[in-house]
Structures are given as C-alpha cells and as structure tokens.
Amino acid sequence: xxxxxxxxxxxxxxxxxxxxxxxxxxxxxxxxxxxxxxxxxxxxxxxxxxxxxxxxxxxxxxxxxxxxxxxxxxxxxxxxxxxxxxxxxxxxxxxxxxxxxxxxxxxxxxxxxxxxxxxxxxxxxxxxxxxxxxxxxxxxxxxxxxxxxxxxxxxxxxxxxxxxxxxxxxxxxxxxxxxxxxxxxxxxxxxxxxxxxxxxxxxxxxxxxxxxxxxxxxxxxxxxxxxxxxxxxxxxxxxxxxxxxxxxxxxxxxxxxxxxxxxxxxxxxxxxxxxxxxxxxxxxxxxxxxxxxxxxxxxx
Amino acid sequence: xxxxxxxxxxxxxxxxxxxxxxxxxxxxxxxxxxxxxxxxxxxxxxxxxxxxxxxxxxxxxxxxxxxxxxxxxxxxxxxxxxxxxxxxxxxxxxxxxxxxxxxxxxxxxxxxxxxxxxxxxxxxxxxxxxxxxxxxxxxxxxxxxxxxxxxxxxxxxxxxxxxxxxxxxxxxxxxxxxxxxxxxxxxxxxxxxxxxxxxxxxxxxxxxxxxxxxxxxxxxxxxxxxxxxxxxxxxxxxxxxxxxxxxxxxxxxxxxxxxxxxxxxxxxxxxxxxxxxxxxxxxxxxxxxxxxxxxxxxxx
Numbered sequence: 001x002x003x004x005x006x007x008x009x010x011x012x013x014x015x016x017x018x019x020x021x022x023x024x025x026x027x028x029x030x031x032x033x034x035x036x037x038x039x040x041x042x043x044x045x046x047x048x049x050x051x052x053x054x055x056x057x058x059x060x061x062x063x064x065x066x067x068x069x070x071x072x073x074x075x076x077x078x079x080x081x082x083x084x085x086x087x088x089x090x091x092x093x094x095x096x097x098x099x100x101x102x103x104x105x106x107x108x109x110x111x112x113x114x115x116x117x118x119x120x121x122x123x124x125x126x127x128x129x130x131x132x133x134x135x136x137x138x139x140x141x142x143x144x145x146x147x148x149x150x151x152x153x154x155x156x157x158x159x160x161x162x163x164x165x166x167x168x169x170x171x172x173x174x175x176x177x178x179x180x181x182x183x184x185x186x187x188x189x190x191x192x193x194x195x196x197x198x199x200x201x202x203x204x205x206x207x208x209x210x211x212x213x214x215x216x217x218x219x220x221x222x223x224x225x226x227x228x229x230x231x232x233x234x235x236x237x238x239x240x241x242x243x244x245x246x247x248x249x250x251x252x253x254x255x256x257x258x259x260x261x262x263x264x265x266x267x268x269x270x271x272x273x274x275x276x277x278x279x280x281x282x283x284x285x286x287x288x289x290x291x292x293x294x295x296x297x298x299x300x
Numbered sequence: 301x302x303x304x305x306x307x308x309x310x311x312x313x314x315x316x317x318x319x320x321x322x323x324x325x326x327x328x329x330x331x332x333x334x335x336x337x338x339x340x341x342x343x344x345x346x347x348x349x350x351x352x353x354x355x356x357x358x359x360x361x362x363x364x365x366x367x368x369x370x371x372x373x374x375x376x377x378x379x380x381x382x383x384x385x386x387x388x389x390x391x392x393x394x395x396x397x398x399x400x401x402x403x404x405x406x407x408x409x410x411x412x413x414x415x416x417x418x419x420x421x422x423x424x425x426x427x428x429x430x431x432x433x434x435x436x437x438x439x440x441x442x443x444x445x446x447x448x449x450x451x452x453x454x455x456x457x458x459x460x461x462x463x464x465x466x467x468x469x470x471x472x473x474x475x476x477x478x479x480x481x482x483x484x485x486x487x488x489x490x491x492x493x494x495x496x497x498x499x500x501x502x503x504x505x506x507x508x509x510x511x512x513x514x515x516x517x518x519x520x521x522x523x524x525x526x527x528x529x530x531x532x533x534x535x536x537x538x539x540x541x542x543x544x545x546x547x548x549x550x551x552x553x554x555x556x557x558x559x560x561x562x563x564x565x566x567x568x569x570x571x572x573x574x575x576x577x578x579x580x581x582x583x584x585x586x587x588x589x590x591x592x593x594x595x596x597x598x599x600x
Contacts, residue, residue, distance in 0.1 A: 013376045014342045038372040039339045042314045062404045064375040068368075072338040075364040076313045093404040100400060104362045104393040106441055141406055 001028045002130070002150055002202045002300040004225065006266065007043035009292040011231050011245075012065045014039070015270035019294060020065035023227070024049050025148055025204065026297075028129040033057040034146055034206045040069035041076055047295050051077070052084055056125060058132065059090030060208035061143035067094065071101050078109050085112040089124050089134075091142055092117035118144050135219045137210035140244045145207045147219065153198035161194050202300040205260075209267065211241060212250035217258045225300045227292065228254055230265035233272070234281050248278040252285035266292030301328045302430070302450055302502045302600040304525065306566065307343035309592040311531050311545075312365045314339070315570035319594060320365035323527070324349050325448055325504065326597075328429040333357040334446055334506045340369035341376050347595050351377070352384055356425055358432065359390030360508035361443035367394065371401050378409050385412040389424050389434075391442055392417035418444050435519045437510035440544045445507045447519065453498035461494050502600040505560075509567065511541060512550035517558045525600045526560045527592065529567035534581045548578040552585035566592030 003026040008019030020037025024044075031053040033040075044051050051073075059067045067090070077086065088094070095115045102108070116124065118134055125132040129151055134144045154176035162172075167189075171181055181189040205220040207228045220226050228251035232240045240247045248265060255263035263286050268275045275291060282289040290298070303326040308319030320337025324344075331353045333340075344351050351373075359367045367390070377386065388394070395415045402408070416424065418434055425432040429451055434444045454476035462472075467489075471481055481489040505520040507528045520526050528551035532540045540547045548565060555563035563586050568575045575591060582589040590598070 012379050014345065019342070038369065039342055042319070042339055045314065064372055064401070064405060064407075068372045068375070069338065072364055072368045075368070079312050091404075093400075097397070097400055097404070100393075100397055101364070104391075104397070105364060107364075 001026060002148065002204055002224075003297050004204060004227070004264070004300065005047065005049065005297040006264075006292045006294050007040055007047065007049075008035075008037045009266040009268060009294055010065075011229075011267045011269050012063070013270040016273045018268065018270075019043055020068070021060075021267060022069065023206065024054070027127070027148065027150070029127045030055050032132065032148070035060055035066040035208075036068075036070040036073060037065045038068040038072075041073045043294070044073075052080075052082060054086075055084055056087045056089070056132070058124070058134075058144075058146050059088065059094055060137075060145065060206075061139060061141055062091050062093060063141065063209070066209070070094075071098060074098065074102075074109070074113075075105075075107065077111065078107055082111045085114065087114045087116060087125070089116045089118055091144075092119065135216075137208045137216070138213045138244060139209045139211065143208050143210065145205065145210070145216070145219070147203065147205045147223070149203040150201040152201045155191070155195035156198050158194055158196050165189055165194065167194060204300050207254075209244070210246060211244040212246050212253070214254070214257065216254055220254070220258045220260060222259055222261075224261040225264060225298060226255055226258065226260045226262070227264045227266060229267035230278050230282065231267050231269050233277050248281040249285050252282040252289055255286040255289070261288070262298075263289040264292050264298060265289060301326060302448065302504055302524075303597050304504060304527070304564070304600065305347065305349065305597040306564075306592045306594050307340055307347065307349075308335075308337045309566040309568060309594055310365075311529075311567045311569050312363070313570040316573045318568065318570075319343055320368070321360075321567060322369065323506065324354070327427070327448065327450070329427045330355050332432065332448070335360055335366040335508075336368075336370040336373060337365045338368040338372075341373045343594070344373075352380075352382060354386075355384055356387045356389070356432070358424070358434075358444075358446050359388065359394055360437075360445065360506075361439060361441055362391050362393060363441065363509070366509070370394075371398060374398065374402075374409070374413075375405075375407065377411065378407055382411045385414065387414045387416060387425070389416040389418055391444075392419065435516075437508050437516070438513045438544060439509045439511065443508050443510065445505065445510070445516070445519070447503065447505045447523070449503040450501040452501045455491065455495035456498050458494055458496050465489055465494065467494060504600050507554075509544070510546060511544040512546050512554070514554070514557065516554055520554070520558045520560060522559055522561075524561040525564060525598060526555055526558070526562070527564045527566060528554055530565035530578050530582065531567050531569050533572070533577050548581040549585050552582040552589055555586040555589070561588070562598075563589040564592050564598060565589060 007022035010018035025032040231245035307322035310318035325332040531545035
C-alpha cells in the first residue's frame with residue numbers, strides 16, 4: 001500500500017484557494033508527511049486525515065511555504081494530548097525554530113519528539129515495509145527530495161501446491177525468501193512451483209523544489225510515481241532557471257528520461273489562476289502526467 | 301470610521317471551519333491587525349481584505365494560535381514586493397522568531413519593517429485620527445490587550461450661520477476647536493450657534509486572552525465595542541480559571557460592569573461544534589452581545 005494525498009499544490013504564496021506544499025504518504029505501516037506549508041493542519045482536518053497516525057514528517061527545505069505549518073501542527077498535537085512518538089527530519093536549523101517557539105510559549109510536548117537533522121544523502125528511515133531515502137536537489141537554499149520504496153514482499157506460499165507435494169511448514173520461510181525446495185532424500189522442487197509472486201513493491205519520489213537538473217534522472221529512475229515541481233509554464237523557462245525552479249516541460253523531460261511510471265506536477269505559481277496549461281504542456285513530453293490536485297489521493 | 305472584521309474566532313486548535321485569532325481593524329487612516337493566527341493570510345484573501353493597506357500589526361501574546369500566521373504574512377509581503385512600511389508590535393521575543401526564520405531562508409524584506417517591543421502599558425501608536433494603547437491581561441504567559449480610540453473630531457463649521465453673522469474665515473480654526481467667537485468690537489457669539497458637533501469619536505477594546513479579571517473594567521469602561529474572549533461556556537468556569545481563560549458569563553459580566561456599548565465574544569473552545577450557547581449565556585448577563593463570526597465586519 002502506497003498512496004499520496006495532496007494537501008497543497010501551490011508555490012510560495014497561497015492563491016485561488018490553493019495552499020502551499022504538503023503531502024501525506026500512506027504506507028502499510030505509517031502515515032508520512034512531506035513538507036508542511038502554512039495551513040496544513042487545517043487541510044488535514046478538511047480531508048479527514050487521521051492526524052494521530054502521522055508519525056514521520058520530512059521537511060525538504062526552509063523556505064516558508066514548505067514548513068510554516070509545522071509549528072502549528074506540533075502545537076496542536078501537544079494541545080490534543082498526543083502520546084504517539086513523532087519524528088521530524090529536515091535541515092538542521094529547523095530545530096532552532098521549533099525550540100525557540102516552544103520556549104517562548106512555555107510549551108512542553110506530551111509525546112516523544114525526535115528531530116533528525118538531514119546532513120547527507122541516503123537512508124533516513126527504515127520500517128518493516130518501506131524505506132525513505134533523501135537526495136539533494138538544486139534550489140536557492142539547501143533542499144532535499146525524498147524517495148519512498150516499499151520493500152520487496154516475500155513470495156506467497158501456494159498452500160494447494162505445498163500440500164500436494166507434502167512440503168513441511170518448516171520449509172516455508174526459505175520458500176518465501178525465494179529458495180528452491182530440497183527434501184531430505186535429495187528431491188528438488190523449483191520455488192515457482194510452490195509459491196506465487198507477491199504484490200510488486202512500489203516507489204514514490206518527491207523532488208521538492210528544484211531547477212531542471214538531470215542529476216535527478218538516475219535517482220528517480222523507474223519510480224512508479226514521481227512528483228516534480230512545475231512552478232512555471234514552458235514560456236517562462238528563463239524565469240524558472242533564474243529562480244531555481246522548473247517548468248512543466250522540464251518536469252516532464254525528467255520523467256521521460258527516468259522512464260518513470262507516472263508524473264505528478266505541482267507547486268504552481270501564484271500568478272496563474274488557471275493551471276490546465278501546465279498539464280497540457282507536460283503531456284506533450286510525457287503523456288502519463290497529472291496535475292497535483294488538493295484533496296486527491298494518488299495510488300502508487 | 302472604526303470597524304472590526306473577524307478572520308478567526310476559535311481558540312488554540314482550528315476546528316469546525318473556525319480559525320485561530322485574527323482581526324482586521326479599519327480606521328480612517330489605516331488597516332490594523334490584532335493577532336495573526338495560522339492561516340490569516342488565507343483568510344485575508346478569502347475576505348478580500350486589501351493586504352497592502354495593513355500597516356500596523358499588534359500581537360497580544362506568544363501562544364501559537366495568536367501569531368503563527370505572522371511569519372507567513374510577512375513572507376508573502378516580501379514575495380509580493382510590498383513597498384509600504386510595516387510596523388509590528390508584540391512581546392520582545394517575537395522579533396527573535398522573525399529574525400531567525402528570515403535568516404535561515406535567506407529572506408530580505410523589500411519594505412521598511414519596524415518592530416516595537418511591548419514592554420509596558422500605554423500608548424503604542426498615535427495617528428492623525430486615532431490612538432492605540434495596550435494594557436496587560438492576566439493569562440498563562442505575558443499578554444496584552446489593545447484599545448483603539450478615535451480622536452475627537454473638530455466641530456464642523458456651519459457655513460450658513462457663519463455667513464449670516466459674517467464671521468471671517470480666520471476665526472474658523474478656533475471655532476472648530478470649540479471656542480466662542482469674540483469680534484473686534486467685543487461682540488460675542490456662542491460656539492454652538494456657529495458650529496455643529498462632529499461624528500462621535502468611537503473606541504474598540506480587544507481584551508486578548510484573559511482570566512476573569514475586574515482590573516479590565518476601568519480600562520474598557522464606556523468603550524463602544526469590546527471583544528472579550530469566551531473560551532468556555534459557563535458550566536466550565538473552573539476549567540476556565542485553571543487555564544487562565546474566561547467563560548461566556550464572565551465576559552458579559554466585564555461588559556456589564558464596564559457599561560460598554562456592545563460586546564463581541566470569541567476564542568471558542570475547539571471542543572464545541574455548536575457555539576450558540578455561548579451567546580445565549582452571555583446575553584442573560586449583558587443583552588447586547590454578539591458572537592464573533594468569521595468574515596463579518598462589526599461597525600463600531
């Protein structure tokens with residue numbers, strides 16, 4: 001189970017009912033959050049996300065539209081008497097802001113709060129069913145993208161077949177791991193005869209804010225779903241480059257080169273009330289593109 | 301001209317579509333803002349407040365539901381290329397939070413920004429047509445209420461009468477100031493015969509977050525409109541006291557004792573979806589009470 005719910009799809013300034021960046025990632029074990037723009041806690045209420053289940057929050061960078069909602073969410077967790085531990089990952093200075101704001105309001109958290117400063121690319125979190133890695137993106141300040149990968153599921157025992165061959169249950173673990181069966185008398189049965197493939201492990205890459213950067217291609221290669229920002233339409237390529245942002249066609253070009261399953265574009269400039277052109281332009285390059293739409297959940 | 305527009309009427313946690321505290325005060329000269337909870341900039345858009353005209357923002361205290369929206373609003377002002385100077389008034393630690401957040405995002409403001417730490421009760425701002433004073437309230441942390449008073453308007457020259465008595469225009473300034481007219485030959489004409497009273501100077505008191513505190517009575521005495529928090533209904537008086545908040549009936553009692561014109565109650569607990577009872581209870585004590593309602597403008 002891997003799905004992405006969009007809470008905010010707009011760039012720097014809220015406009016036309018669109019909110020700053022925030023996404024909820026549903027995994028088999030946890031709800032994760034990628035970025036937390038202002039108003040995210042209100043969007044969480046609007047879309048009936050079970051907030052107590054969010055236990056890992058990842059902040060890509062310290063431009064306000066990606067984290068100004070975090071302190072309010074933490075504060076509400078405190079007021080609601082949350083007890084579930086919470087982990088926050090982000091640039092090291094983030095904890096200074098949080099600590100200062102809690103100090104001056106005399107707030108103490110009733111739950112275990114752990115801050116994990118992001119200092120280099122690599123594994124941030126490993127759970128039973130998934131991993132989260134971070135990778136650098138090129139923006140005006142230090143910025144990180146995130147890659148969630150489901151773990152490969154063990155193969156499924158085919159009970160009918162194992163009964164037929166009279167395989168002892170003590171052999172099931174090695175069958176699930178993909179090994180062939182060898183009986184005491186040397187009899188040999190191919191794994192594929194005794195087990196079935198499980199659900200394919202899926203992956204989702206969140207490319208945060210970034211200039212057009214082909215260094216992302218090998219990182220997001222073959223991901224099932226990729227979110228890539230598309231702050232500007234193709235006509236404003238120069239402006240995008242100047243601001244370390246990307247256009248619709250640039251986002252789609254990364255998706256095409258990385259041969260990904262599906263592309264989600266967002267972080268639309270507040271200058272545009274109508275955003276359909278972003279999709280139209282991107283689909284000319286990479287047809288399987290969708291506009292990140294607030295309140296919509298994209299199954300990976 | 302004095303009016304109050306409610307952007308948020310809820311207490312600590314956003315709930316049931318209600319937002320944390322924020323109010324826009326319209327005066328003849330300026331738009332002022334009292335508190336700036338998370339999402340205020342979105343509410344400003346929703347209610348079509350002309351944001352560039354907001355030039356003085358007053359923060360009562362540093363609980364998040366009263367100021368977490370400020371940094372986002374300042375950030376958006378910066379991104380929008382605001383040029384109008386902006387003044388912010390609040391507890392001294394507020395500027396630490398603002399400076400830290402702008403430092404780590406590498407933001408510089410394109411407009412003149414002045415922070416005024418609030419350190420004692422008294423005059424904070426004097427404009428052509430109004431003054432803003434602050435007064436302490438009793439809450440869990442340092443907290444300030446604000447009192448806006450229109451200046452007394454000069455009397456209006458009655459042109460018909462001044463023509464009839466052939467009064468020289470050189471005498472108009474002293475007539476507007478309320479003086480009687482004395483001609484060169486000693487002739488004497490009472491001011492009231494030559495001028496009319498101007499619009500009455502109005503006043504609005506914002507009592508922030510506070511426990512029931514009769515020390516507020518002389519401060520808000522005779523104010524035309526008073527906002528007093530009413531976090532809890534009367535049945536939860538003990539809880540209100542424990543949390544340094546007030547109930548509906550306590551708010552109304554202050555209004556009654558201070559003989560104010562009209563009472564506005566707000567800061568409703570997130571535990572209550574239906575808030576009509578707050579009004580019903582308060583009106584039993586002080587009939588001229590209204591529930592602060594988001595998006596509504598109350599003319600003082």
